[in-house]
Amino acid sequence: MRSGSNTKARVAIAGLGAIGREVAAALDKGIDGLELAAVSAANIDKHSEWLGKLGKMPAALPIERLADAADIVIECAPSRLVRSIVAPVVSRGKTVIVLSVGALLENEDLVALARQHGGQIVVPTGALIGLDAMTAAAVGTIHSVQMITRKPLQGLAGAPYLVENNIDIDDIKEPLKIFDGTAREAAKGFPANLNVAVALSLAGIGADRTRVQIWADPTVTRNTHRIEVDSDSARFSMGIENIPSENPRTGKITALSVIACLRKLRAPLRVGT
Known part of the structure; x- marks a missing residue:
């Protein structure tokens, strides 16, 4: 090739x-x-x-x-x-x-x-944006990584974490934090939604040290991700709003x-x- x-x-x-x-x-x-x-x-x-x-x-x-x-x-x-x-x-x-x-x-x-x-x-x-920056920072020392994800309700429908914990988001009228944990836990609970968190963790400090919050948000129409990174080479933040494809769990x-x-x-x- x-x-x-x-x-x-x-x-x-x-x-x-x-x-x-x-x-x-x-x-x-x-x-x-x-x-x-x-x-x-x-x-x-x-x-x-x-x-x-x-x-x-x-x-x-x-x-x-x-x-x-x-x-x-x-x-x-x-x-x-x-x-x-x-x-x-x-x-x-x-x-x-x-x-x-x-x-x-x-x-x-x-x-x-x-x-x-x-x-x-x-x-x-x-x-996700910023994987190049994350990969570069990982050559040095990354102190912390946090990702906050907000998704339209239909993009979270049927997620195992919601089913197992009897969390009903169908009729919520304002943003609701439905998860706060590690990227590894997020991947298990939201396998169709949080591949971005795992990619971020693999580029950086791993799935057990990368922190993730997930919000079900009836006020948004796009899958949004906000990442905060603190390292010995740089402190940086990234934000992206992805337009869903015909599959609401996946951005175009x-x-x-x-x-x-x-x-x-x-x-x-x-x-x-």
Whole structure:
């Protein structure tokens, strides 16, 4: 996948939800040095009409065959499938881009597996800004990291933490703090919502020292994140308001982040750490 190679790297996408379809469309339209080789989905027939509109029809394969069909696999699937997607890819020394980052906390041995076989797990910036600054600060000493997330009510519907603790947010009229804990705890309680917190923790001081607050907020229409970082090299804060995609749990910028990540692979100028 080095710049200057004329061979296109094959890309596969696991999951054809809002993110997977947008990334597939971008690859079909053209990203330098890459080609969409295969896709996988729980019900591939559901997507057959959409796939038929692409310029070149990718192969429709079971998840376990994606690692053989591609050099890069993009995980856009439910978090419970992360291990079955990532393990075959990295064990073949290939690259996997993971969006369900929270699942990595429950499958930390996948990093060791990638190291053993020369594979790589890539976590794109996604719905968060400032990962470059966090990564740089982590070379020194980070004293504390806190993230405060506010989400529209529909973006939190069905979260395990709410169900297990009998927290009803359907009819609230003002912002309600529903969680205050670590990034690891947030990932377990809100697996479809807090991948950003896990990405932040992996870039910085880890899932057990990164603090997270989650607010259910009927006054907002965007997924908002505010991060405060104190380190020996800098003290900085970051804020972002993400417009939800057709899936209210996911921001539109997440798919764009994956596309930007793919474009960097062979870009003649690469900006950012």
